[in-house]
Amino acid sequence: MSQKIGLVTGGSRGLGKNTALAMAAKGIDVILTYHSQHTSAQAVVAEITAMGRKAAALQLDVTDSSGFKEFSQQIATLLQTNWQTESLDYVVNNAGTGIYAPFAETTEEQFDQMVNTHLKSVFFLTQKLLPLIRNGGRIVNLSSGLARFAMPGYSAYAAMKGGIEVLTRYMAKELGARQIAVNTVAPGAIETDFGQGVVRDNQDINAHIASQTAMGRVGLPDDIGPMIASLLSEDNRWVNAQRIEVSGGMLI
Numbered sequence: 001m002s003q004k005i006g007l008v009t010g011g012s013r014g015l016g017k018n019t020a021l022a023m024a025a026k027g028i029d030v031i032l033t034y035h036s037q038h039t040s041a042q043a044v045v046a047e048i049t050a051m052g053r054k055a056a057a058l059q060l061d062v063t064d065s066s067g068f069k070e071f072s073q074q075i076a077t078l079l080q081t082n083w084q085t086e087s088l089d090y091v092v093n094n095a096g097t098g099i100y101a102p103f104a105e106t107t108e109e110q111f112d113q114m115v116n117t118h119l120k121s122v123f124f125l126t127q128k129l130l131p132l133i134r135n136g137g138r139i140v141n142l143s144s145g146l147a148r149f150a151m152p153g154y155s156a157y158a159a160m161k162g163g164i165e166v167l168t169r170y171m172a173k174e175l176g177a178r179q180i181a182v183n184t185v186a187p188g189a190i191e192t193d194f195g196q197g198v199v200r201d202n203q204d205i206n207a208h209i210a211s212q213t214a215m216g217r218v219g220l221p222d223d224i225g226p227m228i229a230s231l232l233s234e235d236n237r238w239v240n241a242q243r244i245e246v247s248g249g250m251l252i
Contacts, residue, residue, distance in 0.1 A: 002085065003028065003029055003054075003085075003091045004027065004028045004090070005028065005031065005079070005082065005083060005085070005087075005088050005089050005090070006028050006029070006030055006031070006077065006088065006089060006090035006091070006092065006232065007030075007031045007032070007088055007090065007091045007092065007095055007129070008020045008023070008031075008032045008033070008034075008092045008094055009032075009033045009039065009060065009062060009092065009094050009095035009121075009125070010033065010034070010035070010062075010095030010096060011032025011033060011034065011044060011057070011094070012029070012032065012034035012035075012037040012040040012041035012044055012057070012229060013040055013121040014096065014190075014221065015094060015187065015190065015221055015224050015225065015240075016032065016038075016092075016094040017032075017221075017225075018046055018221035018222060018224060018225030019043050019046065019094060019224070019225040019228045019229065020032050020055075020073040021044070021047060021048065021051075022116050022225035022226040022229035023090075023092075023225075023228075023229045023232065023249075024048040024051045024227065025051065025108065025226075025229070026054070026229050026230075026232075026233065027034070027053070028075065028089075028090070028229070028232070029053050029054040029055065029083065029186045030048055030053065030055045031052075031056050031057075031058065031075065031078060031088075032044060032045070032055070032056075032057050032058075033053070033057070033058050033059070033060035033061070033062075033095065034058075034059060034060070034224075035060070035061055035062070035095070037058070038057075039198065041057035042057060042100070042116065044057070044060060045057050055073060055123070056081070056082060057239040058071070058074055058075070058077055058078070058194050059204045060095075061143070062095045062096075062116075062117060062121035062125065062144055063113065063116040063117050063121065064116075065116070065120060065121065065124045065125070068124055068127075068128040068175060069128055071125070071128070072128040072129055072132065073130075075088070075129065075132055076132060077114075079132070079155055081250045083244060086132070087124055087132060087133065087134035087137075087221050088129070088132050088133050088134065088137065088214070089133075089138070090127060090128050090137060090139070090140070090232050091126060091133060091137075091138075091139045091140070092139075092140045092142075092228060092232075093121075093122045093123070093125070093126065093139070093140070093141045093142060094142050095117070095141065096117055096118050096119055097113075098154070098157050099113070099114065099156060099157060100136045100153045100154065101156065101205060102152060102153055102155075103154075104166075106155065106156050107187075110156060111156045112157045113235060114157055114159075114160045115160060117160075118160035118161065118163075118164065119163045119164060119167070122164060122167065123167060126139060126171070128174075130227055132248075133180060135178045136177055136178075136180065137178075137179065138156050138180065138181050138182075138183075138231070138232050139171065139180060139181070139182040139183075140182075140183055140184070140185055140213045140228055141164050141167070141168050141171075141182070141183070141184050141185075141231070142184070142185055142186075142187070142244065143161040143163045143165050143168075143184045143185065143186040144157070144158060144186055144187065145186055145187065145188040145189070145209050145247045145250055146158040146161060147162045147164075147165055147186060147243055148186070149250070149251045153174050159191070160190075161186070164184060165186075165243050167249055168182050168183065168184040168241065168243070169241045172241035174186050176224070176240070179235070180231070181239065181240040181241075183231060183239060183240065183241065183242045183243075184242065184243045184244065185224070185227065185228055185231065185243060185244050185246060185248070186243055186244065186245040186246065187223075187224050187246050187247065187249070188209075188213070188219050188245065188246065188247025188248060188250040189213075189219060189250065190218070190219040190220065190221060190223070190224060191206070191218055191219065191221070192250075201249050208216050209250070211248055211251045212250060212251050213247065213248045213251075214248060214250075214252060215249055215251025216249035217248065219246070219247065219248055223246060224246055227244075227246050
C-alpha cells in the first residue's frame with residue numbers, strides 16, 4: 001500500500017494546524033499551506049516530522065486565483081521530490097478568514113474578499129489540483145454552522161459557506177466517476193484566533209454559545225481536526241456529498 005498524502009490549506013494555525021496534526025497521527029503525510037505565517041508553518045512541519053511522518057509547507061494566497069496553476073506545479077514537483085509519486089490522496093480546503101459586519105454596513109470590498117477567500121478559491125484551486133488527486137481520493141471542504149443558523153454580522157461569510165455546501169454536492173456528483181468522495185465539514189463556534197479570537201477571548205460570547213449548545217461548552221480545535229482525519233479514512237469510504245456539522249449540538 002502506498003503512503004497516503006494529504007494537502008491542508010491554511011495549515012499553519014487554528015483548525016488547519018489541528019487537522020494536519022490529526023492526519024499525521026493517523027499515519028498520513030501532510031503538505032500544508034500558509035499565507036504569511038512561515039515560522040508557524042515550519043513549526044507544524046517540525047511537529048509532524050517528530051511524529052515520524054513526512055511534511056512540507058508551501059506559501060499560498062488563496063485570494064489570488066492567478067497563482068493556482070503555478071501552485072499546482074509546485075505540488076507536483078514536491079510530490080516527485082519528497083515522495084516519488086504523482087498523486088495526492090486527500091485535499092482539505094480549510095484556509096479562510098472571517099469578517100464581522102452587519103448586512104447594512106458590509107462593503108463591496110469585504111464581500112469580494114469573502115468570495116475570493118471562501119468560494120472562488122475552493123472552486124478553482126481544487127479544479128487545478130484535480131489531475132494530482134488520485135482516483136479514489138477524498139476532498140473535504142470547510143463550511144460553518146453559520147450556514148444553518150443565523151447570527152447577525154456574518155451574512156457575507158455565511159453566504160459563501162452556503163455556496164460551499166452546494167458546490168460540495170456538485171463536486172461529489174461530477175467526481176464520482178473517479179471514485180473521489182467530497183464532503184463538507186461545518187464546525188460550530190470554536191475557540192481559535194478566527195475572527196480576532198472573539199469566541200475564545202470574549203467571555204460573555206463564550207458563555208452565551210455554551211448555553212446554546214447541547215454539550216454545554218464551546219468547541220475546541222481538538223474537536224474538529226480528528227473528526228476530519230477520521231472522515232478521510234477507509235472507515236468512511238461510503239460517506240459522500242454530505243454536510244456534517246461538528247458543533248456539539250449548537251442551536252438545536
